[in-house]
Amino acid sequence: MAERIALTPVVAGARPGAVARLRGLFLRSEPLRGYTLLSPTLGVMIVALAAPVGILIAFSFWTQNYLEIVKTVTLANYVALLHKPIYAALLWKSIKIAAGVMFATVVLAYPMAYFIAFRVTRNKLLWLILITVPFWTSYLLRVFAWKIVLGYNGVINSGLMSLGVIDQPLEFLLYNPFAVVITLAHAWAAFAILPIYVSLEKIDRSLIEAATDLGDGPTMRFLRVTLPLSMPGVIASSLLVFIPTVGDYVTPKLVGGTTGIMIGNIVQSMFGKANNWPLGAAISVASMLAITALVCAFLWLTKSARKRVA
Amino acid sequence: MSGAVTSKNKFGGIGVYAVVYLAFIYIPVLFLPLFSFNDSIYIAFPLKGFTFEWYRKMAASDGLIEALINSLKVGSVVAVLSTILGTLAAKAVTRYRMPGRGPAVGFIMLPLVIPGIIMGIALLVLANLLGVGLSLFTIGVAHMLICVPFSMLVMISRLEGFDKNLEEASADLGENAWTTFWRVTFPLSIPGLIASLLLSFTTSFDEFILAFFLAGTEVTLPIYIWSQLRFPAKLPAVLALGACIFVISFFLVTFAEWFRRRGVQVKSTSGV
């Protein structure tokens, strides 16, 4: 049987016109169609994000002369950052506090996520909603709530005193890094739980059954199967908590006192009372670089953990 | 769930932990409504008596009502615009193979990793340089920056489960891109769109630091609250406000969830 009926030259009429050809090109090119669709969003983000950040970087190379910005490029601000230990020390402290918050939040959140993923059979969604509901209040008020709880005349103190447990209010509760850590661990709880939950939920249950079949008890199963496979969620959670915390302004301001001050507060003052915008910009840039470096280091360190799962 | 894995006591130790943790999350927040009904200007135990006084004060406070309206205005506009932009981006990323897709997505997500205070300041500087006065508009723009990534994330996760064939089937049957969108994509995306709208709205409504830096004479609710936190006398009224927001949010979330559930039935082949 013939494979082809004789192919007669087919085209009726002239070659397709320019518009039609362009259309053909458009139809052939997936990237072109994709980027056209993406362009409004990308455009807006570029303008609204790249421009300000760029200008901030520019500012960091200028200097403030009382009320004027001197626009000659200089490294004076960065030199100041290096020479005056206070800024570096504060940045380092902020990083430590953020790390503490990250650690506390994730460690506290993990069992909760585990509970919902593995122990709850019906109405998982209900539990998830239950967790997120408190976070539908104002962030400011949640921080403020902790101020109420931890304060000198606050709930813990007045409660303990009226119960007769203590005579004098406990002073160590508020206006220090400890207060910052516990307030933020509370504030970020839902954000931390959800990525870990999603990761745990995705774990193929038959893997755990296989481990049991091969002789692992509950603890070993957790350590050898569940925990490693949930790492992507843990890592996402950690970053989600760490990054915004380093530069947080509100919580240190409300509950941090003088010892709990963080880099965000200094930056704000540079643009406020201290009125040294270029220096403030330099501190911001330095902070962003530090955060980026840390995140990259963190991701690199956990790369093997993530690769094994992905 | 594997039967072999659970301990005999299903809730056991971890169940206790879950309850304690839930208490940890709720109790500080519950103090807000608690003390909003307390007949005392001091927020401390012991409780003095029940009163609606603070709610009356709150409702009578003009600044508060204005700030609330401003927040609603900004929130709704930001929600709609972010959802549109986020959805377009999500569609582009999930539907088409494009080189450089990863970096493009990464770039759009960038605002989430920049500390709010730095973003706020950078935008403030930009606004200054451009001679743009601060107003609800500048706040809106700032909020778009953080809401678009969230919206895109939500829509990407919805669209990834979406059966690509459905849109192809529509095209195959004669509908062009525009009519396919309205007849197939949009109806099936509604639950995701609602989720994105709500997420963006609440993010904007609750957002403080960017608003703080970019506000002109008109303030949003979080800025109003911040200004009131300095005055002990005004505190209980602020707590009353917090309690109201809490209750309303609770209903909104429940409604959104109920709506989403309805959407699930419809999407038997297109995934959640």
Added chain:
Amino acid sequence: MTDRPIIQIANVTKDFGPVRATNDVSVDIAHGEFFSLLGPSGCGKTTLLRMLAGFEAPTRGEIYIDGQPMSTVPAHQRPVNMVFQSYAIFPHLDVRGNIAFGMRKSGLSKTEINRLVEEMLEMIKLPGYGKRAAHQLSGGERQRVALARALIKRPKVLLLDEPLGALDKKLRAQMQIELRELQQSVGITFVFVTHDQEEALTMSDRIAVMSKGHVLQIDSPTGLYESPRNRFVADFIGTMNFFEGSLESLANGHATVDAGPLGRIKAAAEGAPGGPGSPIVVAIRPEKFQLSSSAPAGGGENVVEGRMGPSAYLGDRSHFYVHVAGRDEPIAVAAQNLEPSGGRIGPKEPVWLRWAARAVVLLPPE
């Protein structure tokens, strides 16, 4: 009905980045044909189908439908309709909404369209299903609704992407017959993609066998089965016994082949690849062998002695595996069970195989 094929695929190559899905493929499909694209997964058949539908564009080459080049015609304007592997039933519409979906632009009144929908429902044997919700349909029902949805538009060509894959065996067999009958009564050209060679053989007028982006052979089912042109096709369709050998001579319409363990055999000379002395592959179908427990009278060519190996009883027929000297792999033989058990040749007993010259297929070596 003109002589011009309704579909002409001309030298179509499709690349997805570094991966070449189809390689210089040319196929012509005639009006009213049931044409199948057959091959293992990854061979390019679905890509080819999608290019016909307009969901992918060829990297090189051109596709003509009814004489018109399709490179500037987007999917929604093509005179073809497709039944997807996943059926792609719109979950937010009921059965009627699904079937009527493509009729929006037809200009017909609502009553007209409803009437057509009812007709289709009758045709796919689901009368009264109009108001059913999509998620209430079983797999087989969805498949029919997808079919109705496409056919109601009276396309010139219907494309089907492995539509029966998700059905159970019995339903599948039933649907194969129904689809074939439907195609013949409606008269539309069907282009059918499948990896199941039995399915393709059952339903098609002609089949294009594909592998790794190439079209290896286009032929009728009988042509492919009895006269495969290369080893892949011979092996992919049905079961085949292969023997390496060399062509000795061609004379009087006969080819003499030294077929190793089979000895010197005779085959038809027509279509024999290569010339005298060249290596050749001999292929013989299992059912072409005749089994006997004693040497056939008169000896002759195309006979070989062996030892009976394991056998499998399949009810209507049996499969036997015969060991012959000089060959590790047993020869697969199939025979119909015309007589009940008596007279079976037991394992390890000597057995003679005999076959006709015209049953021998000669293939080029790979």
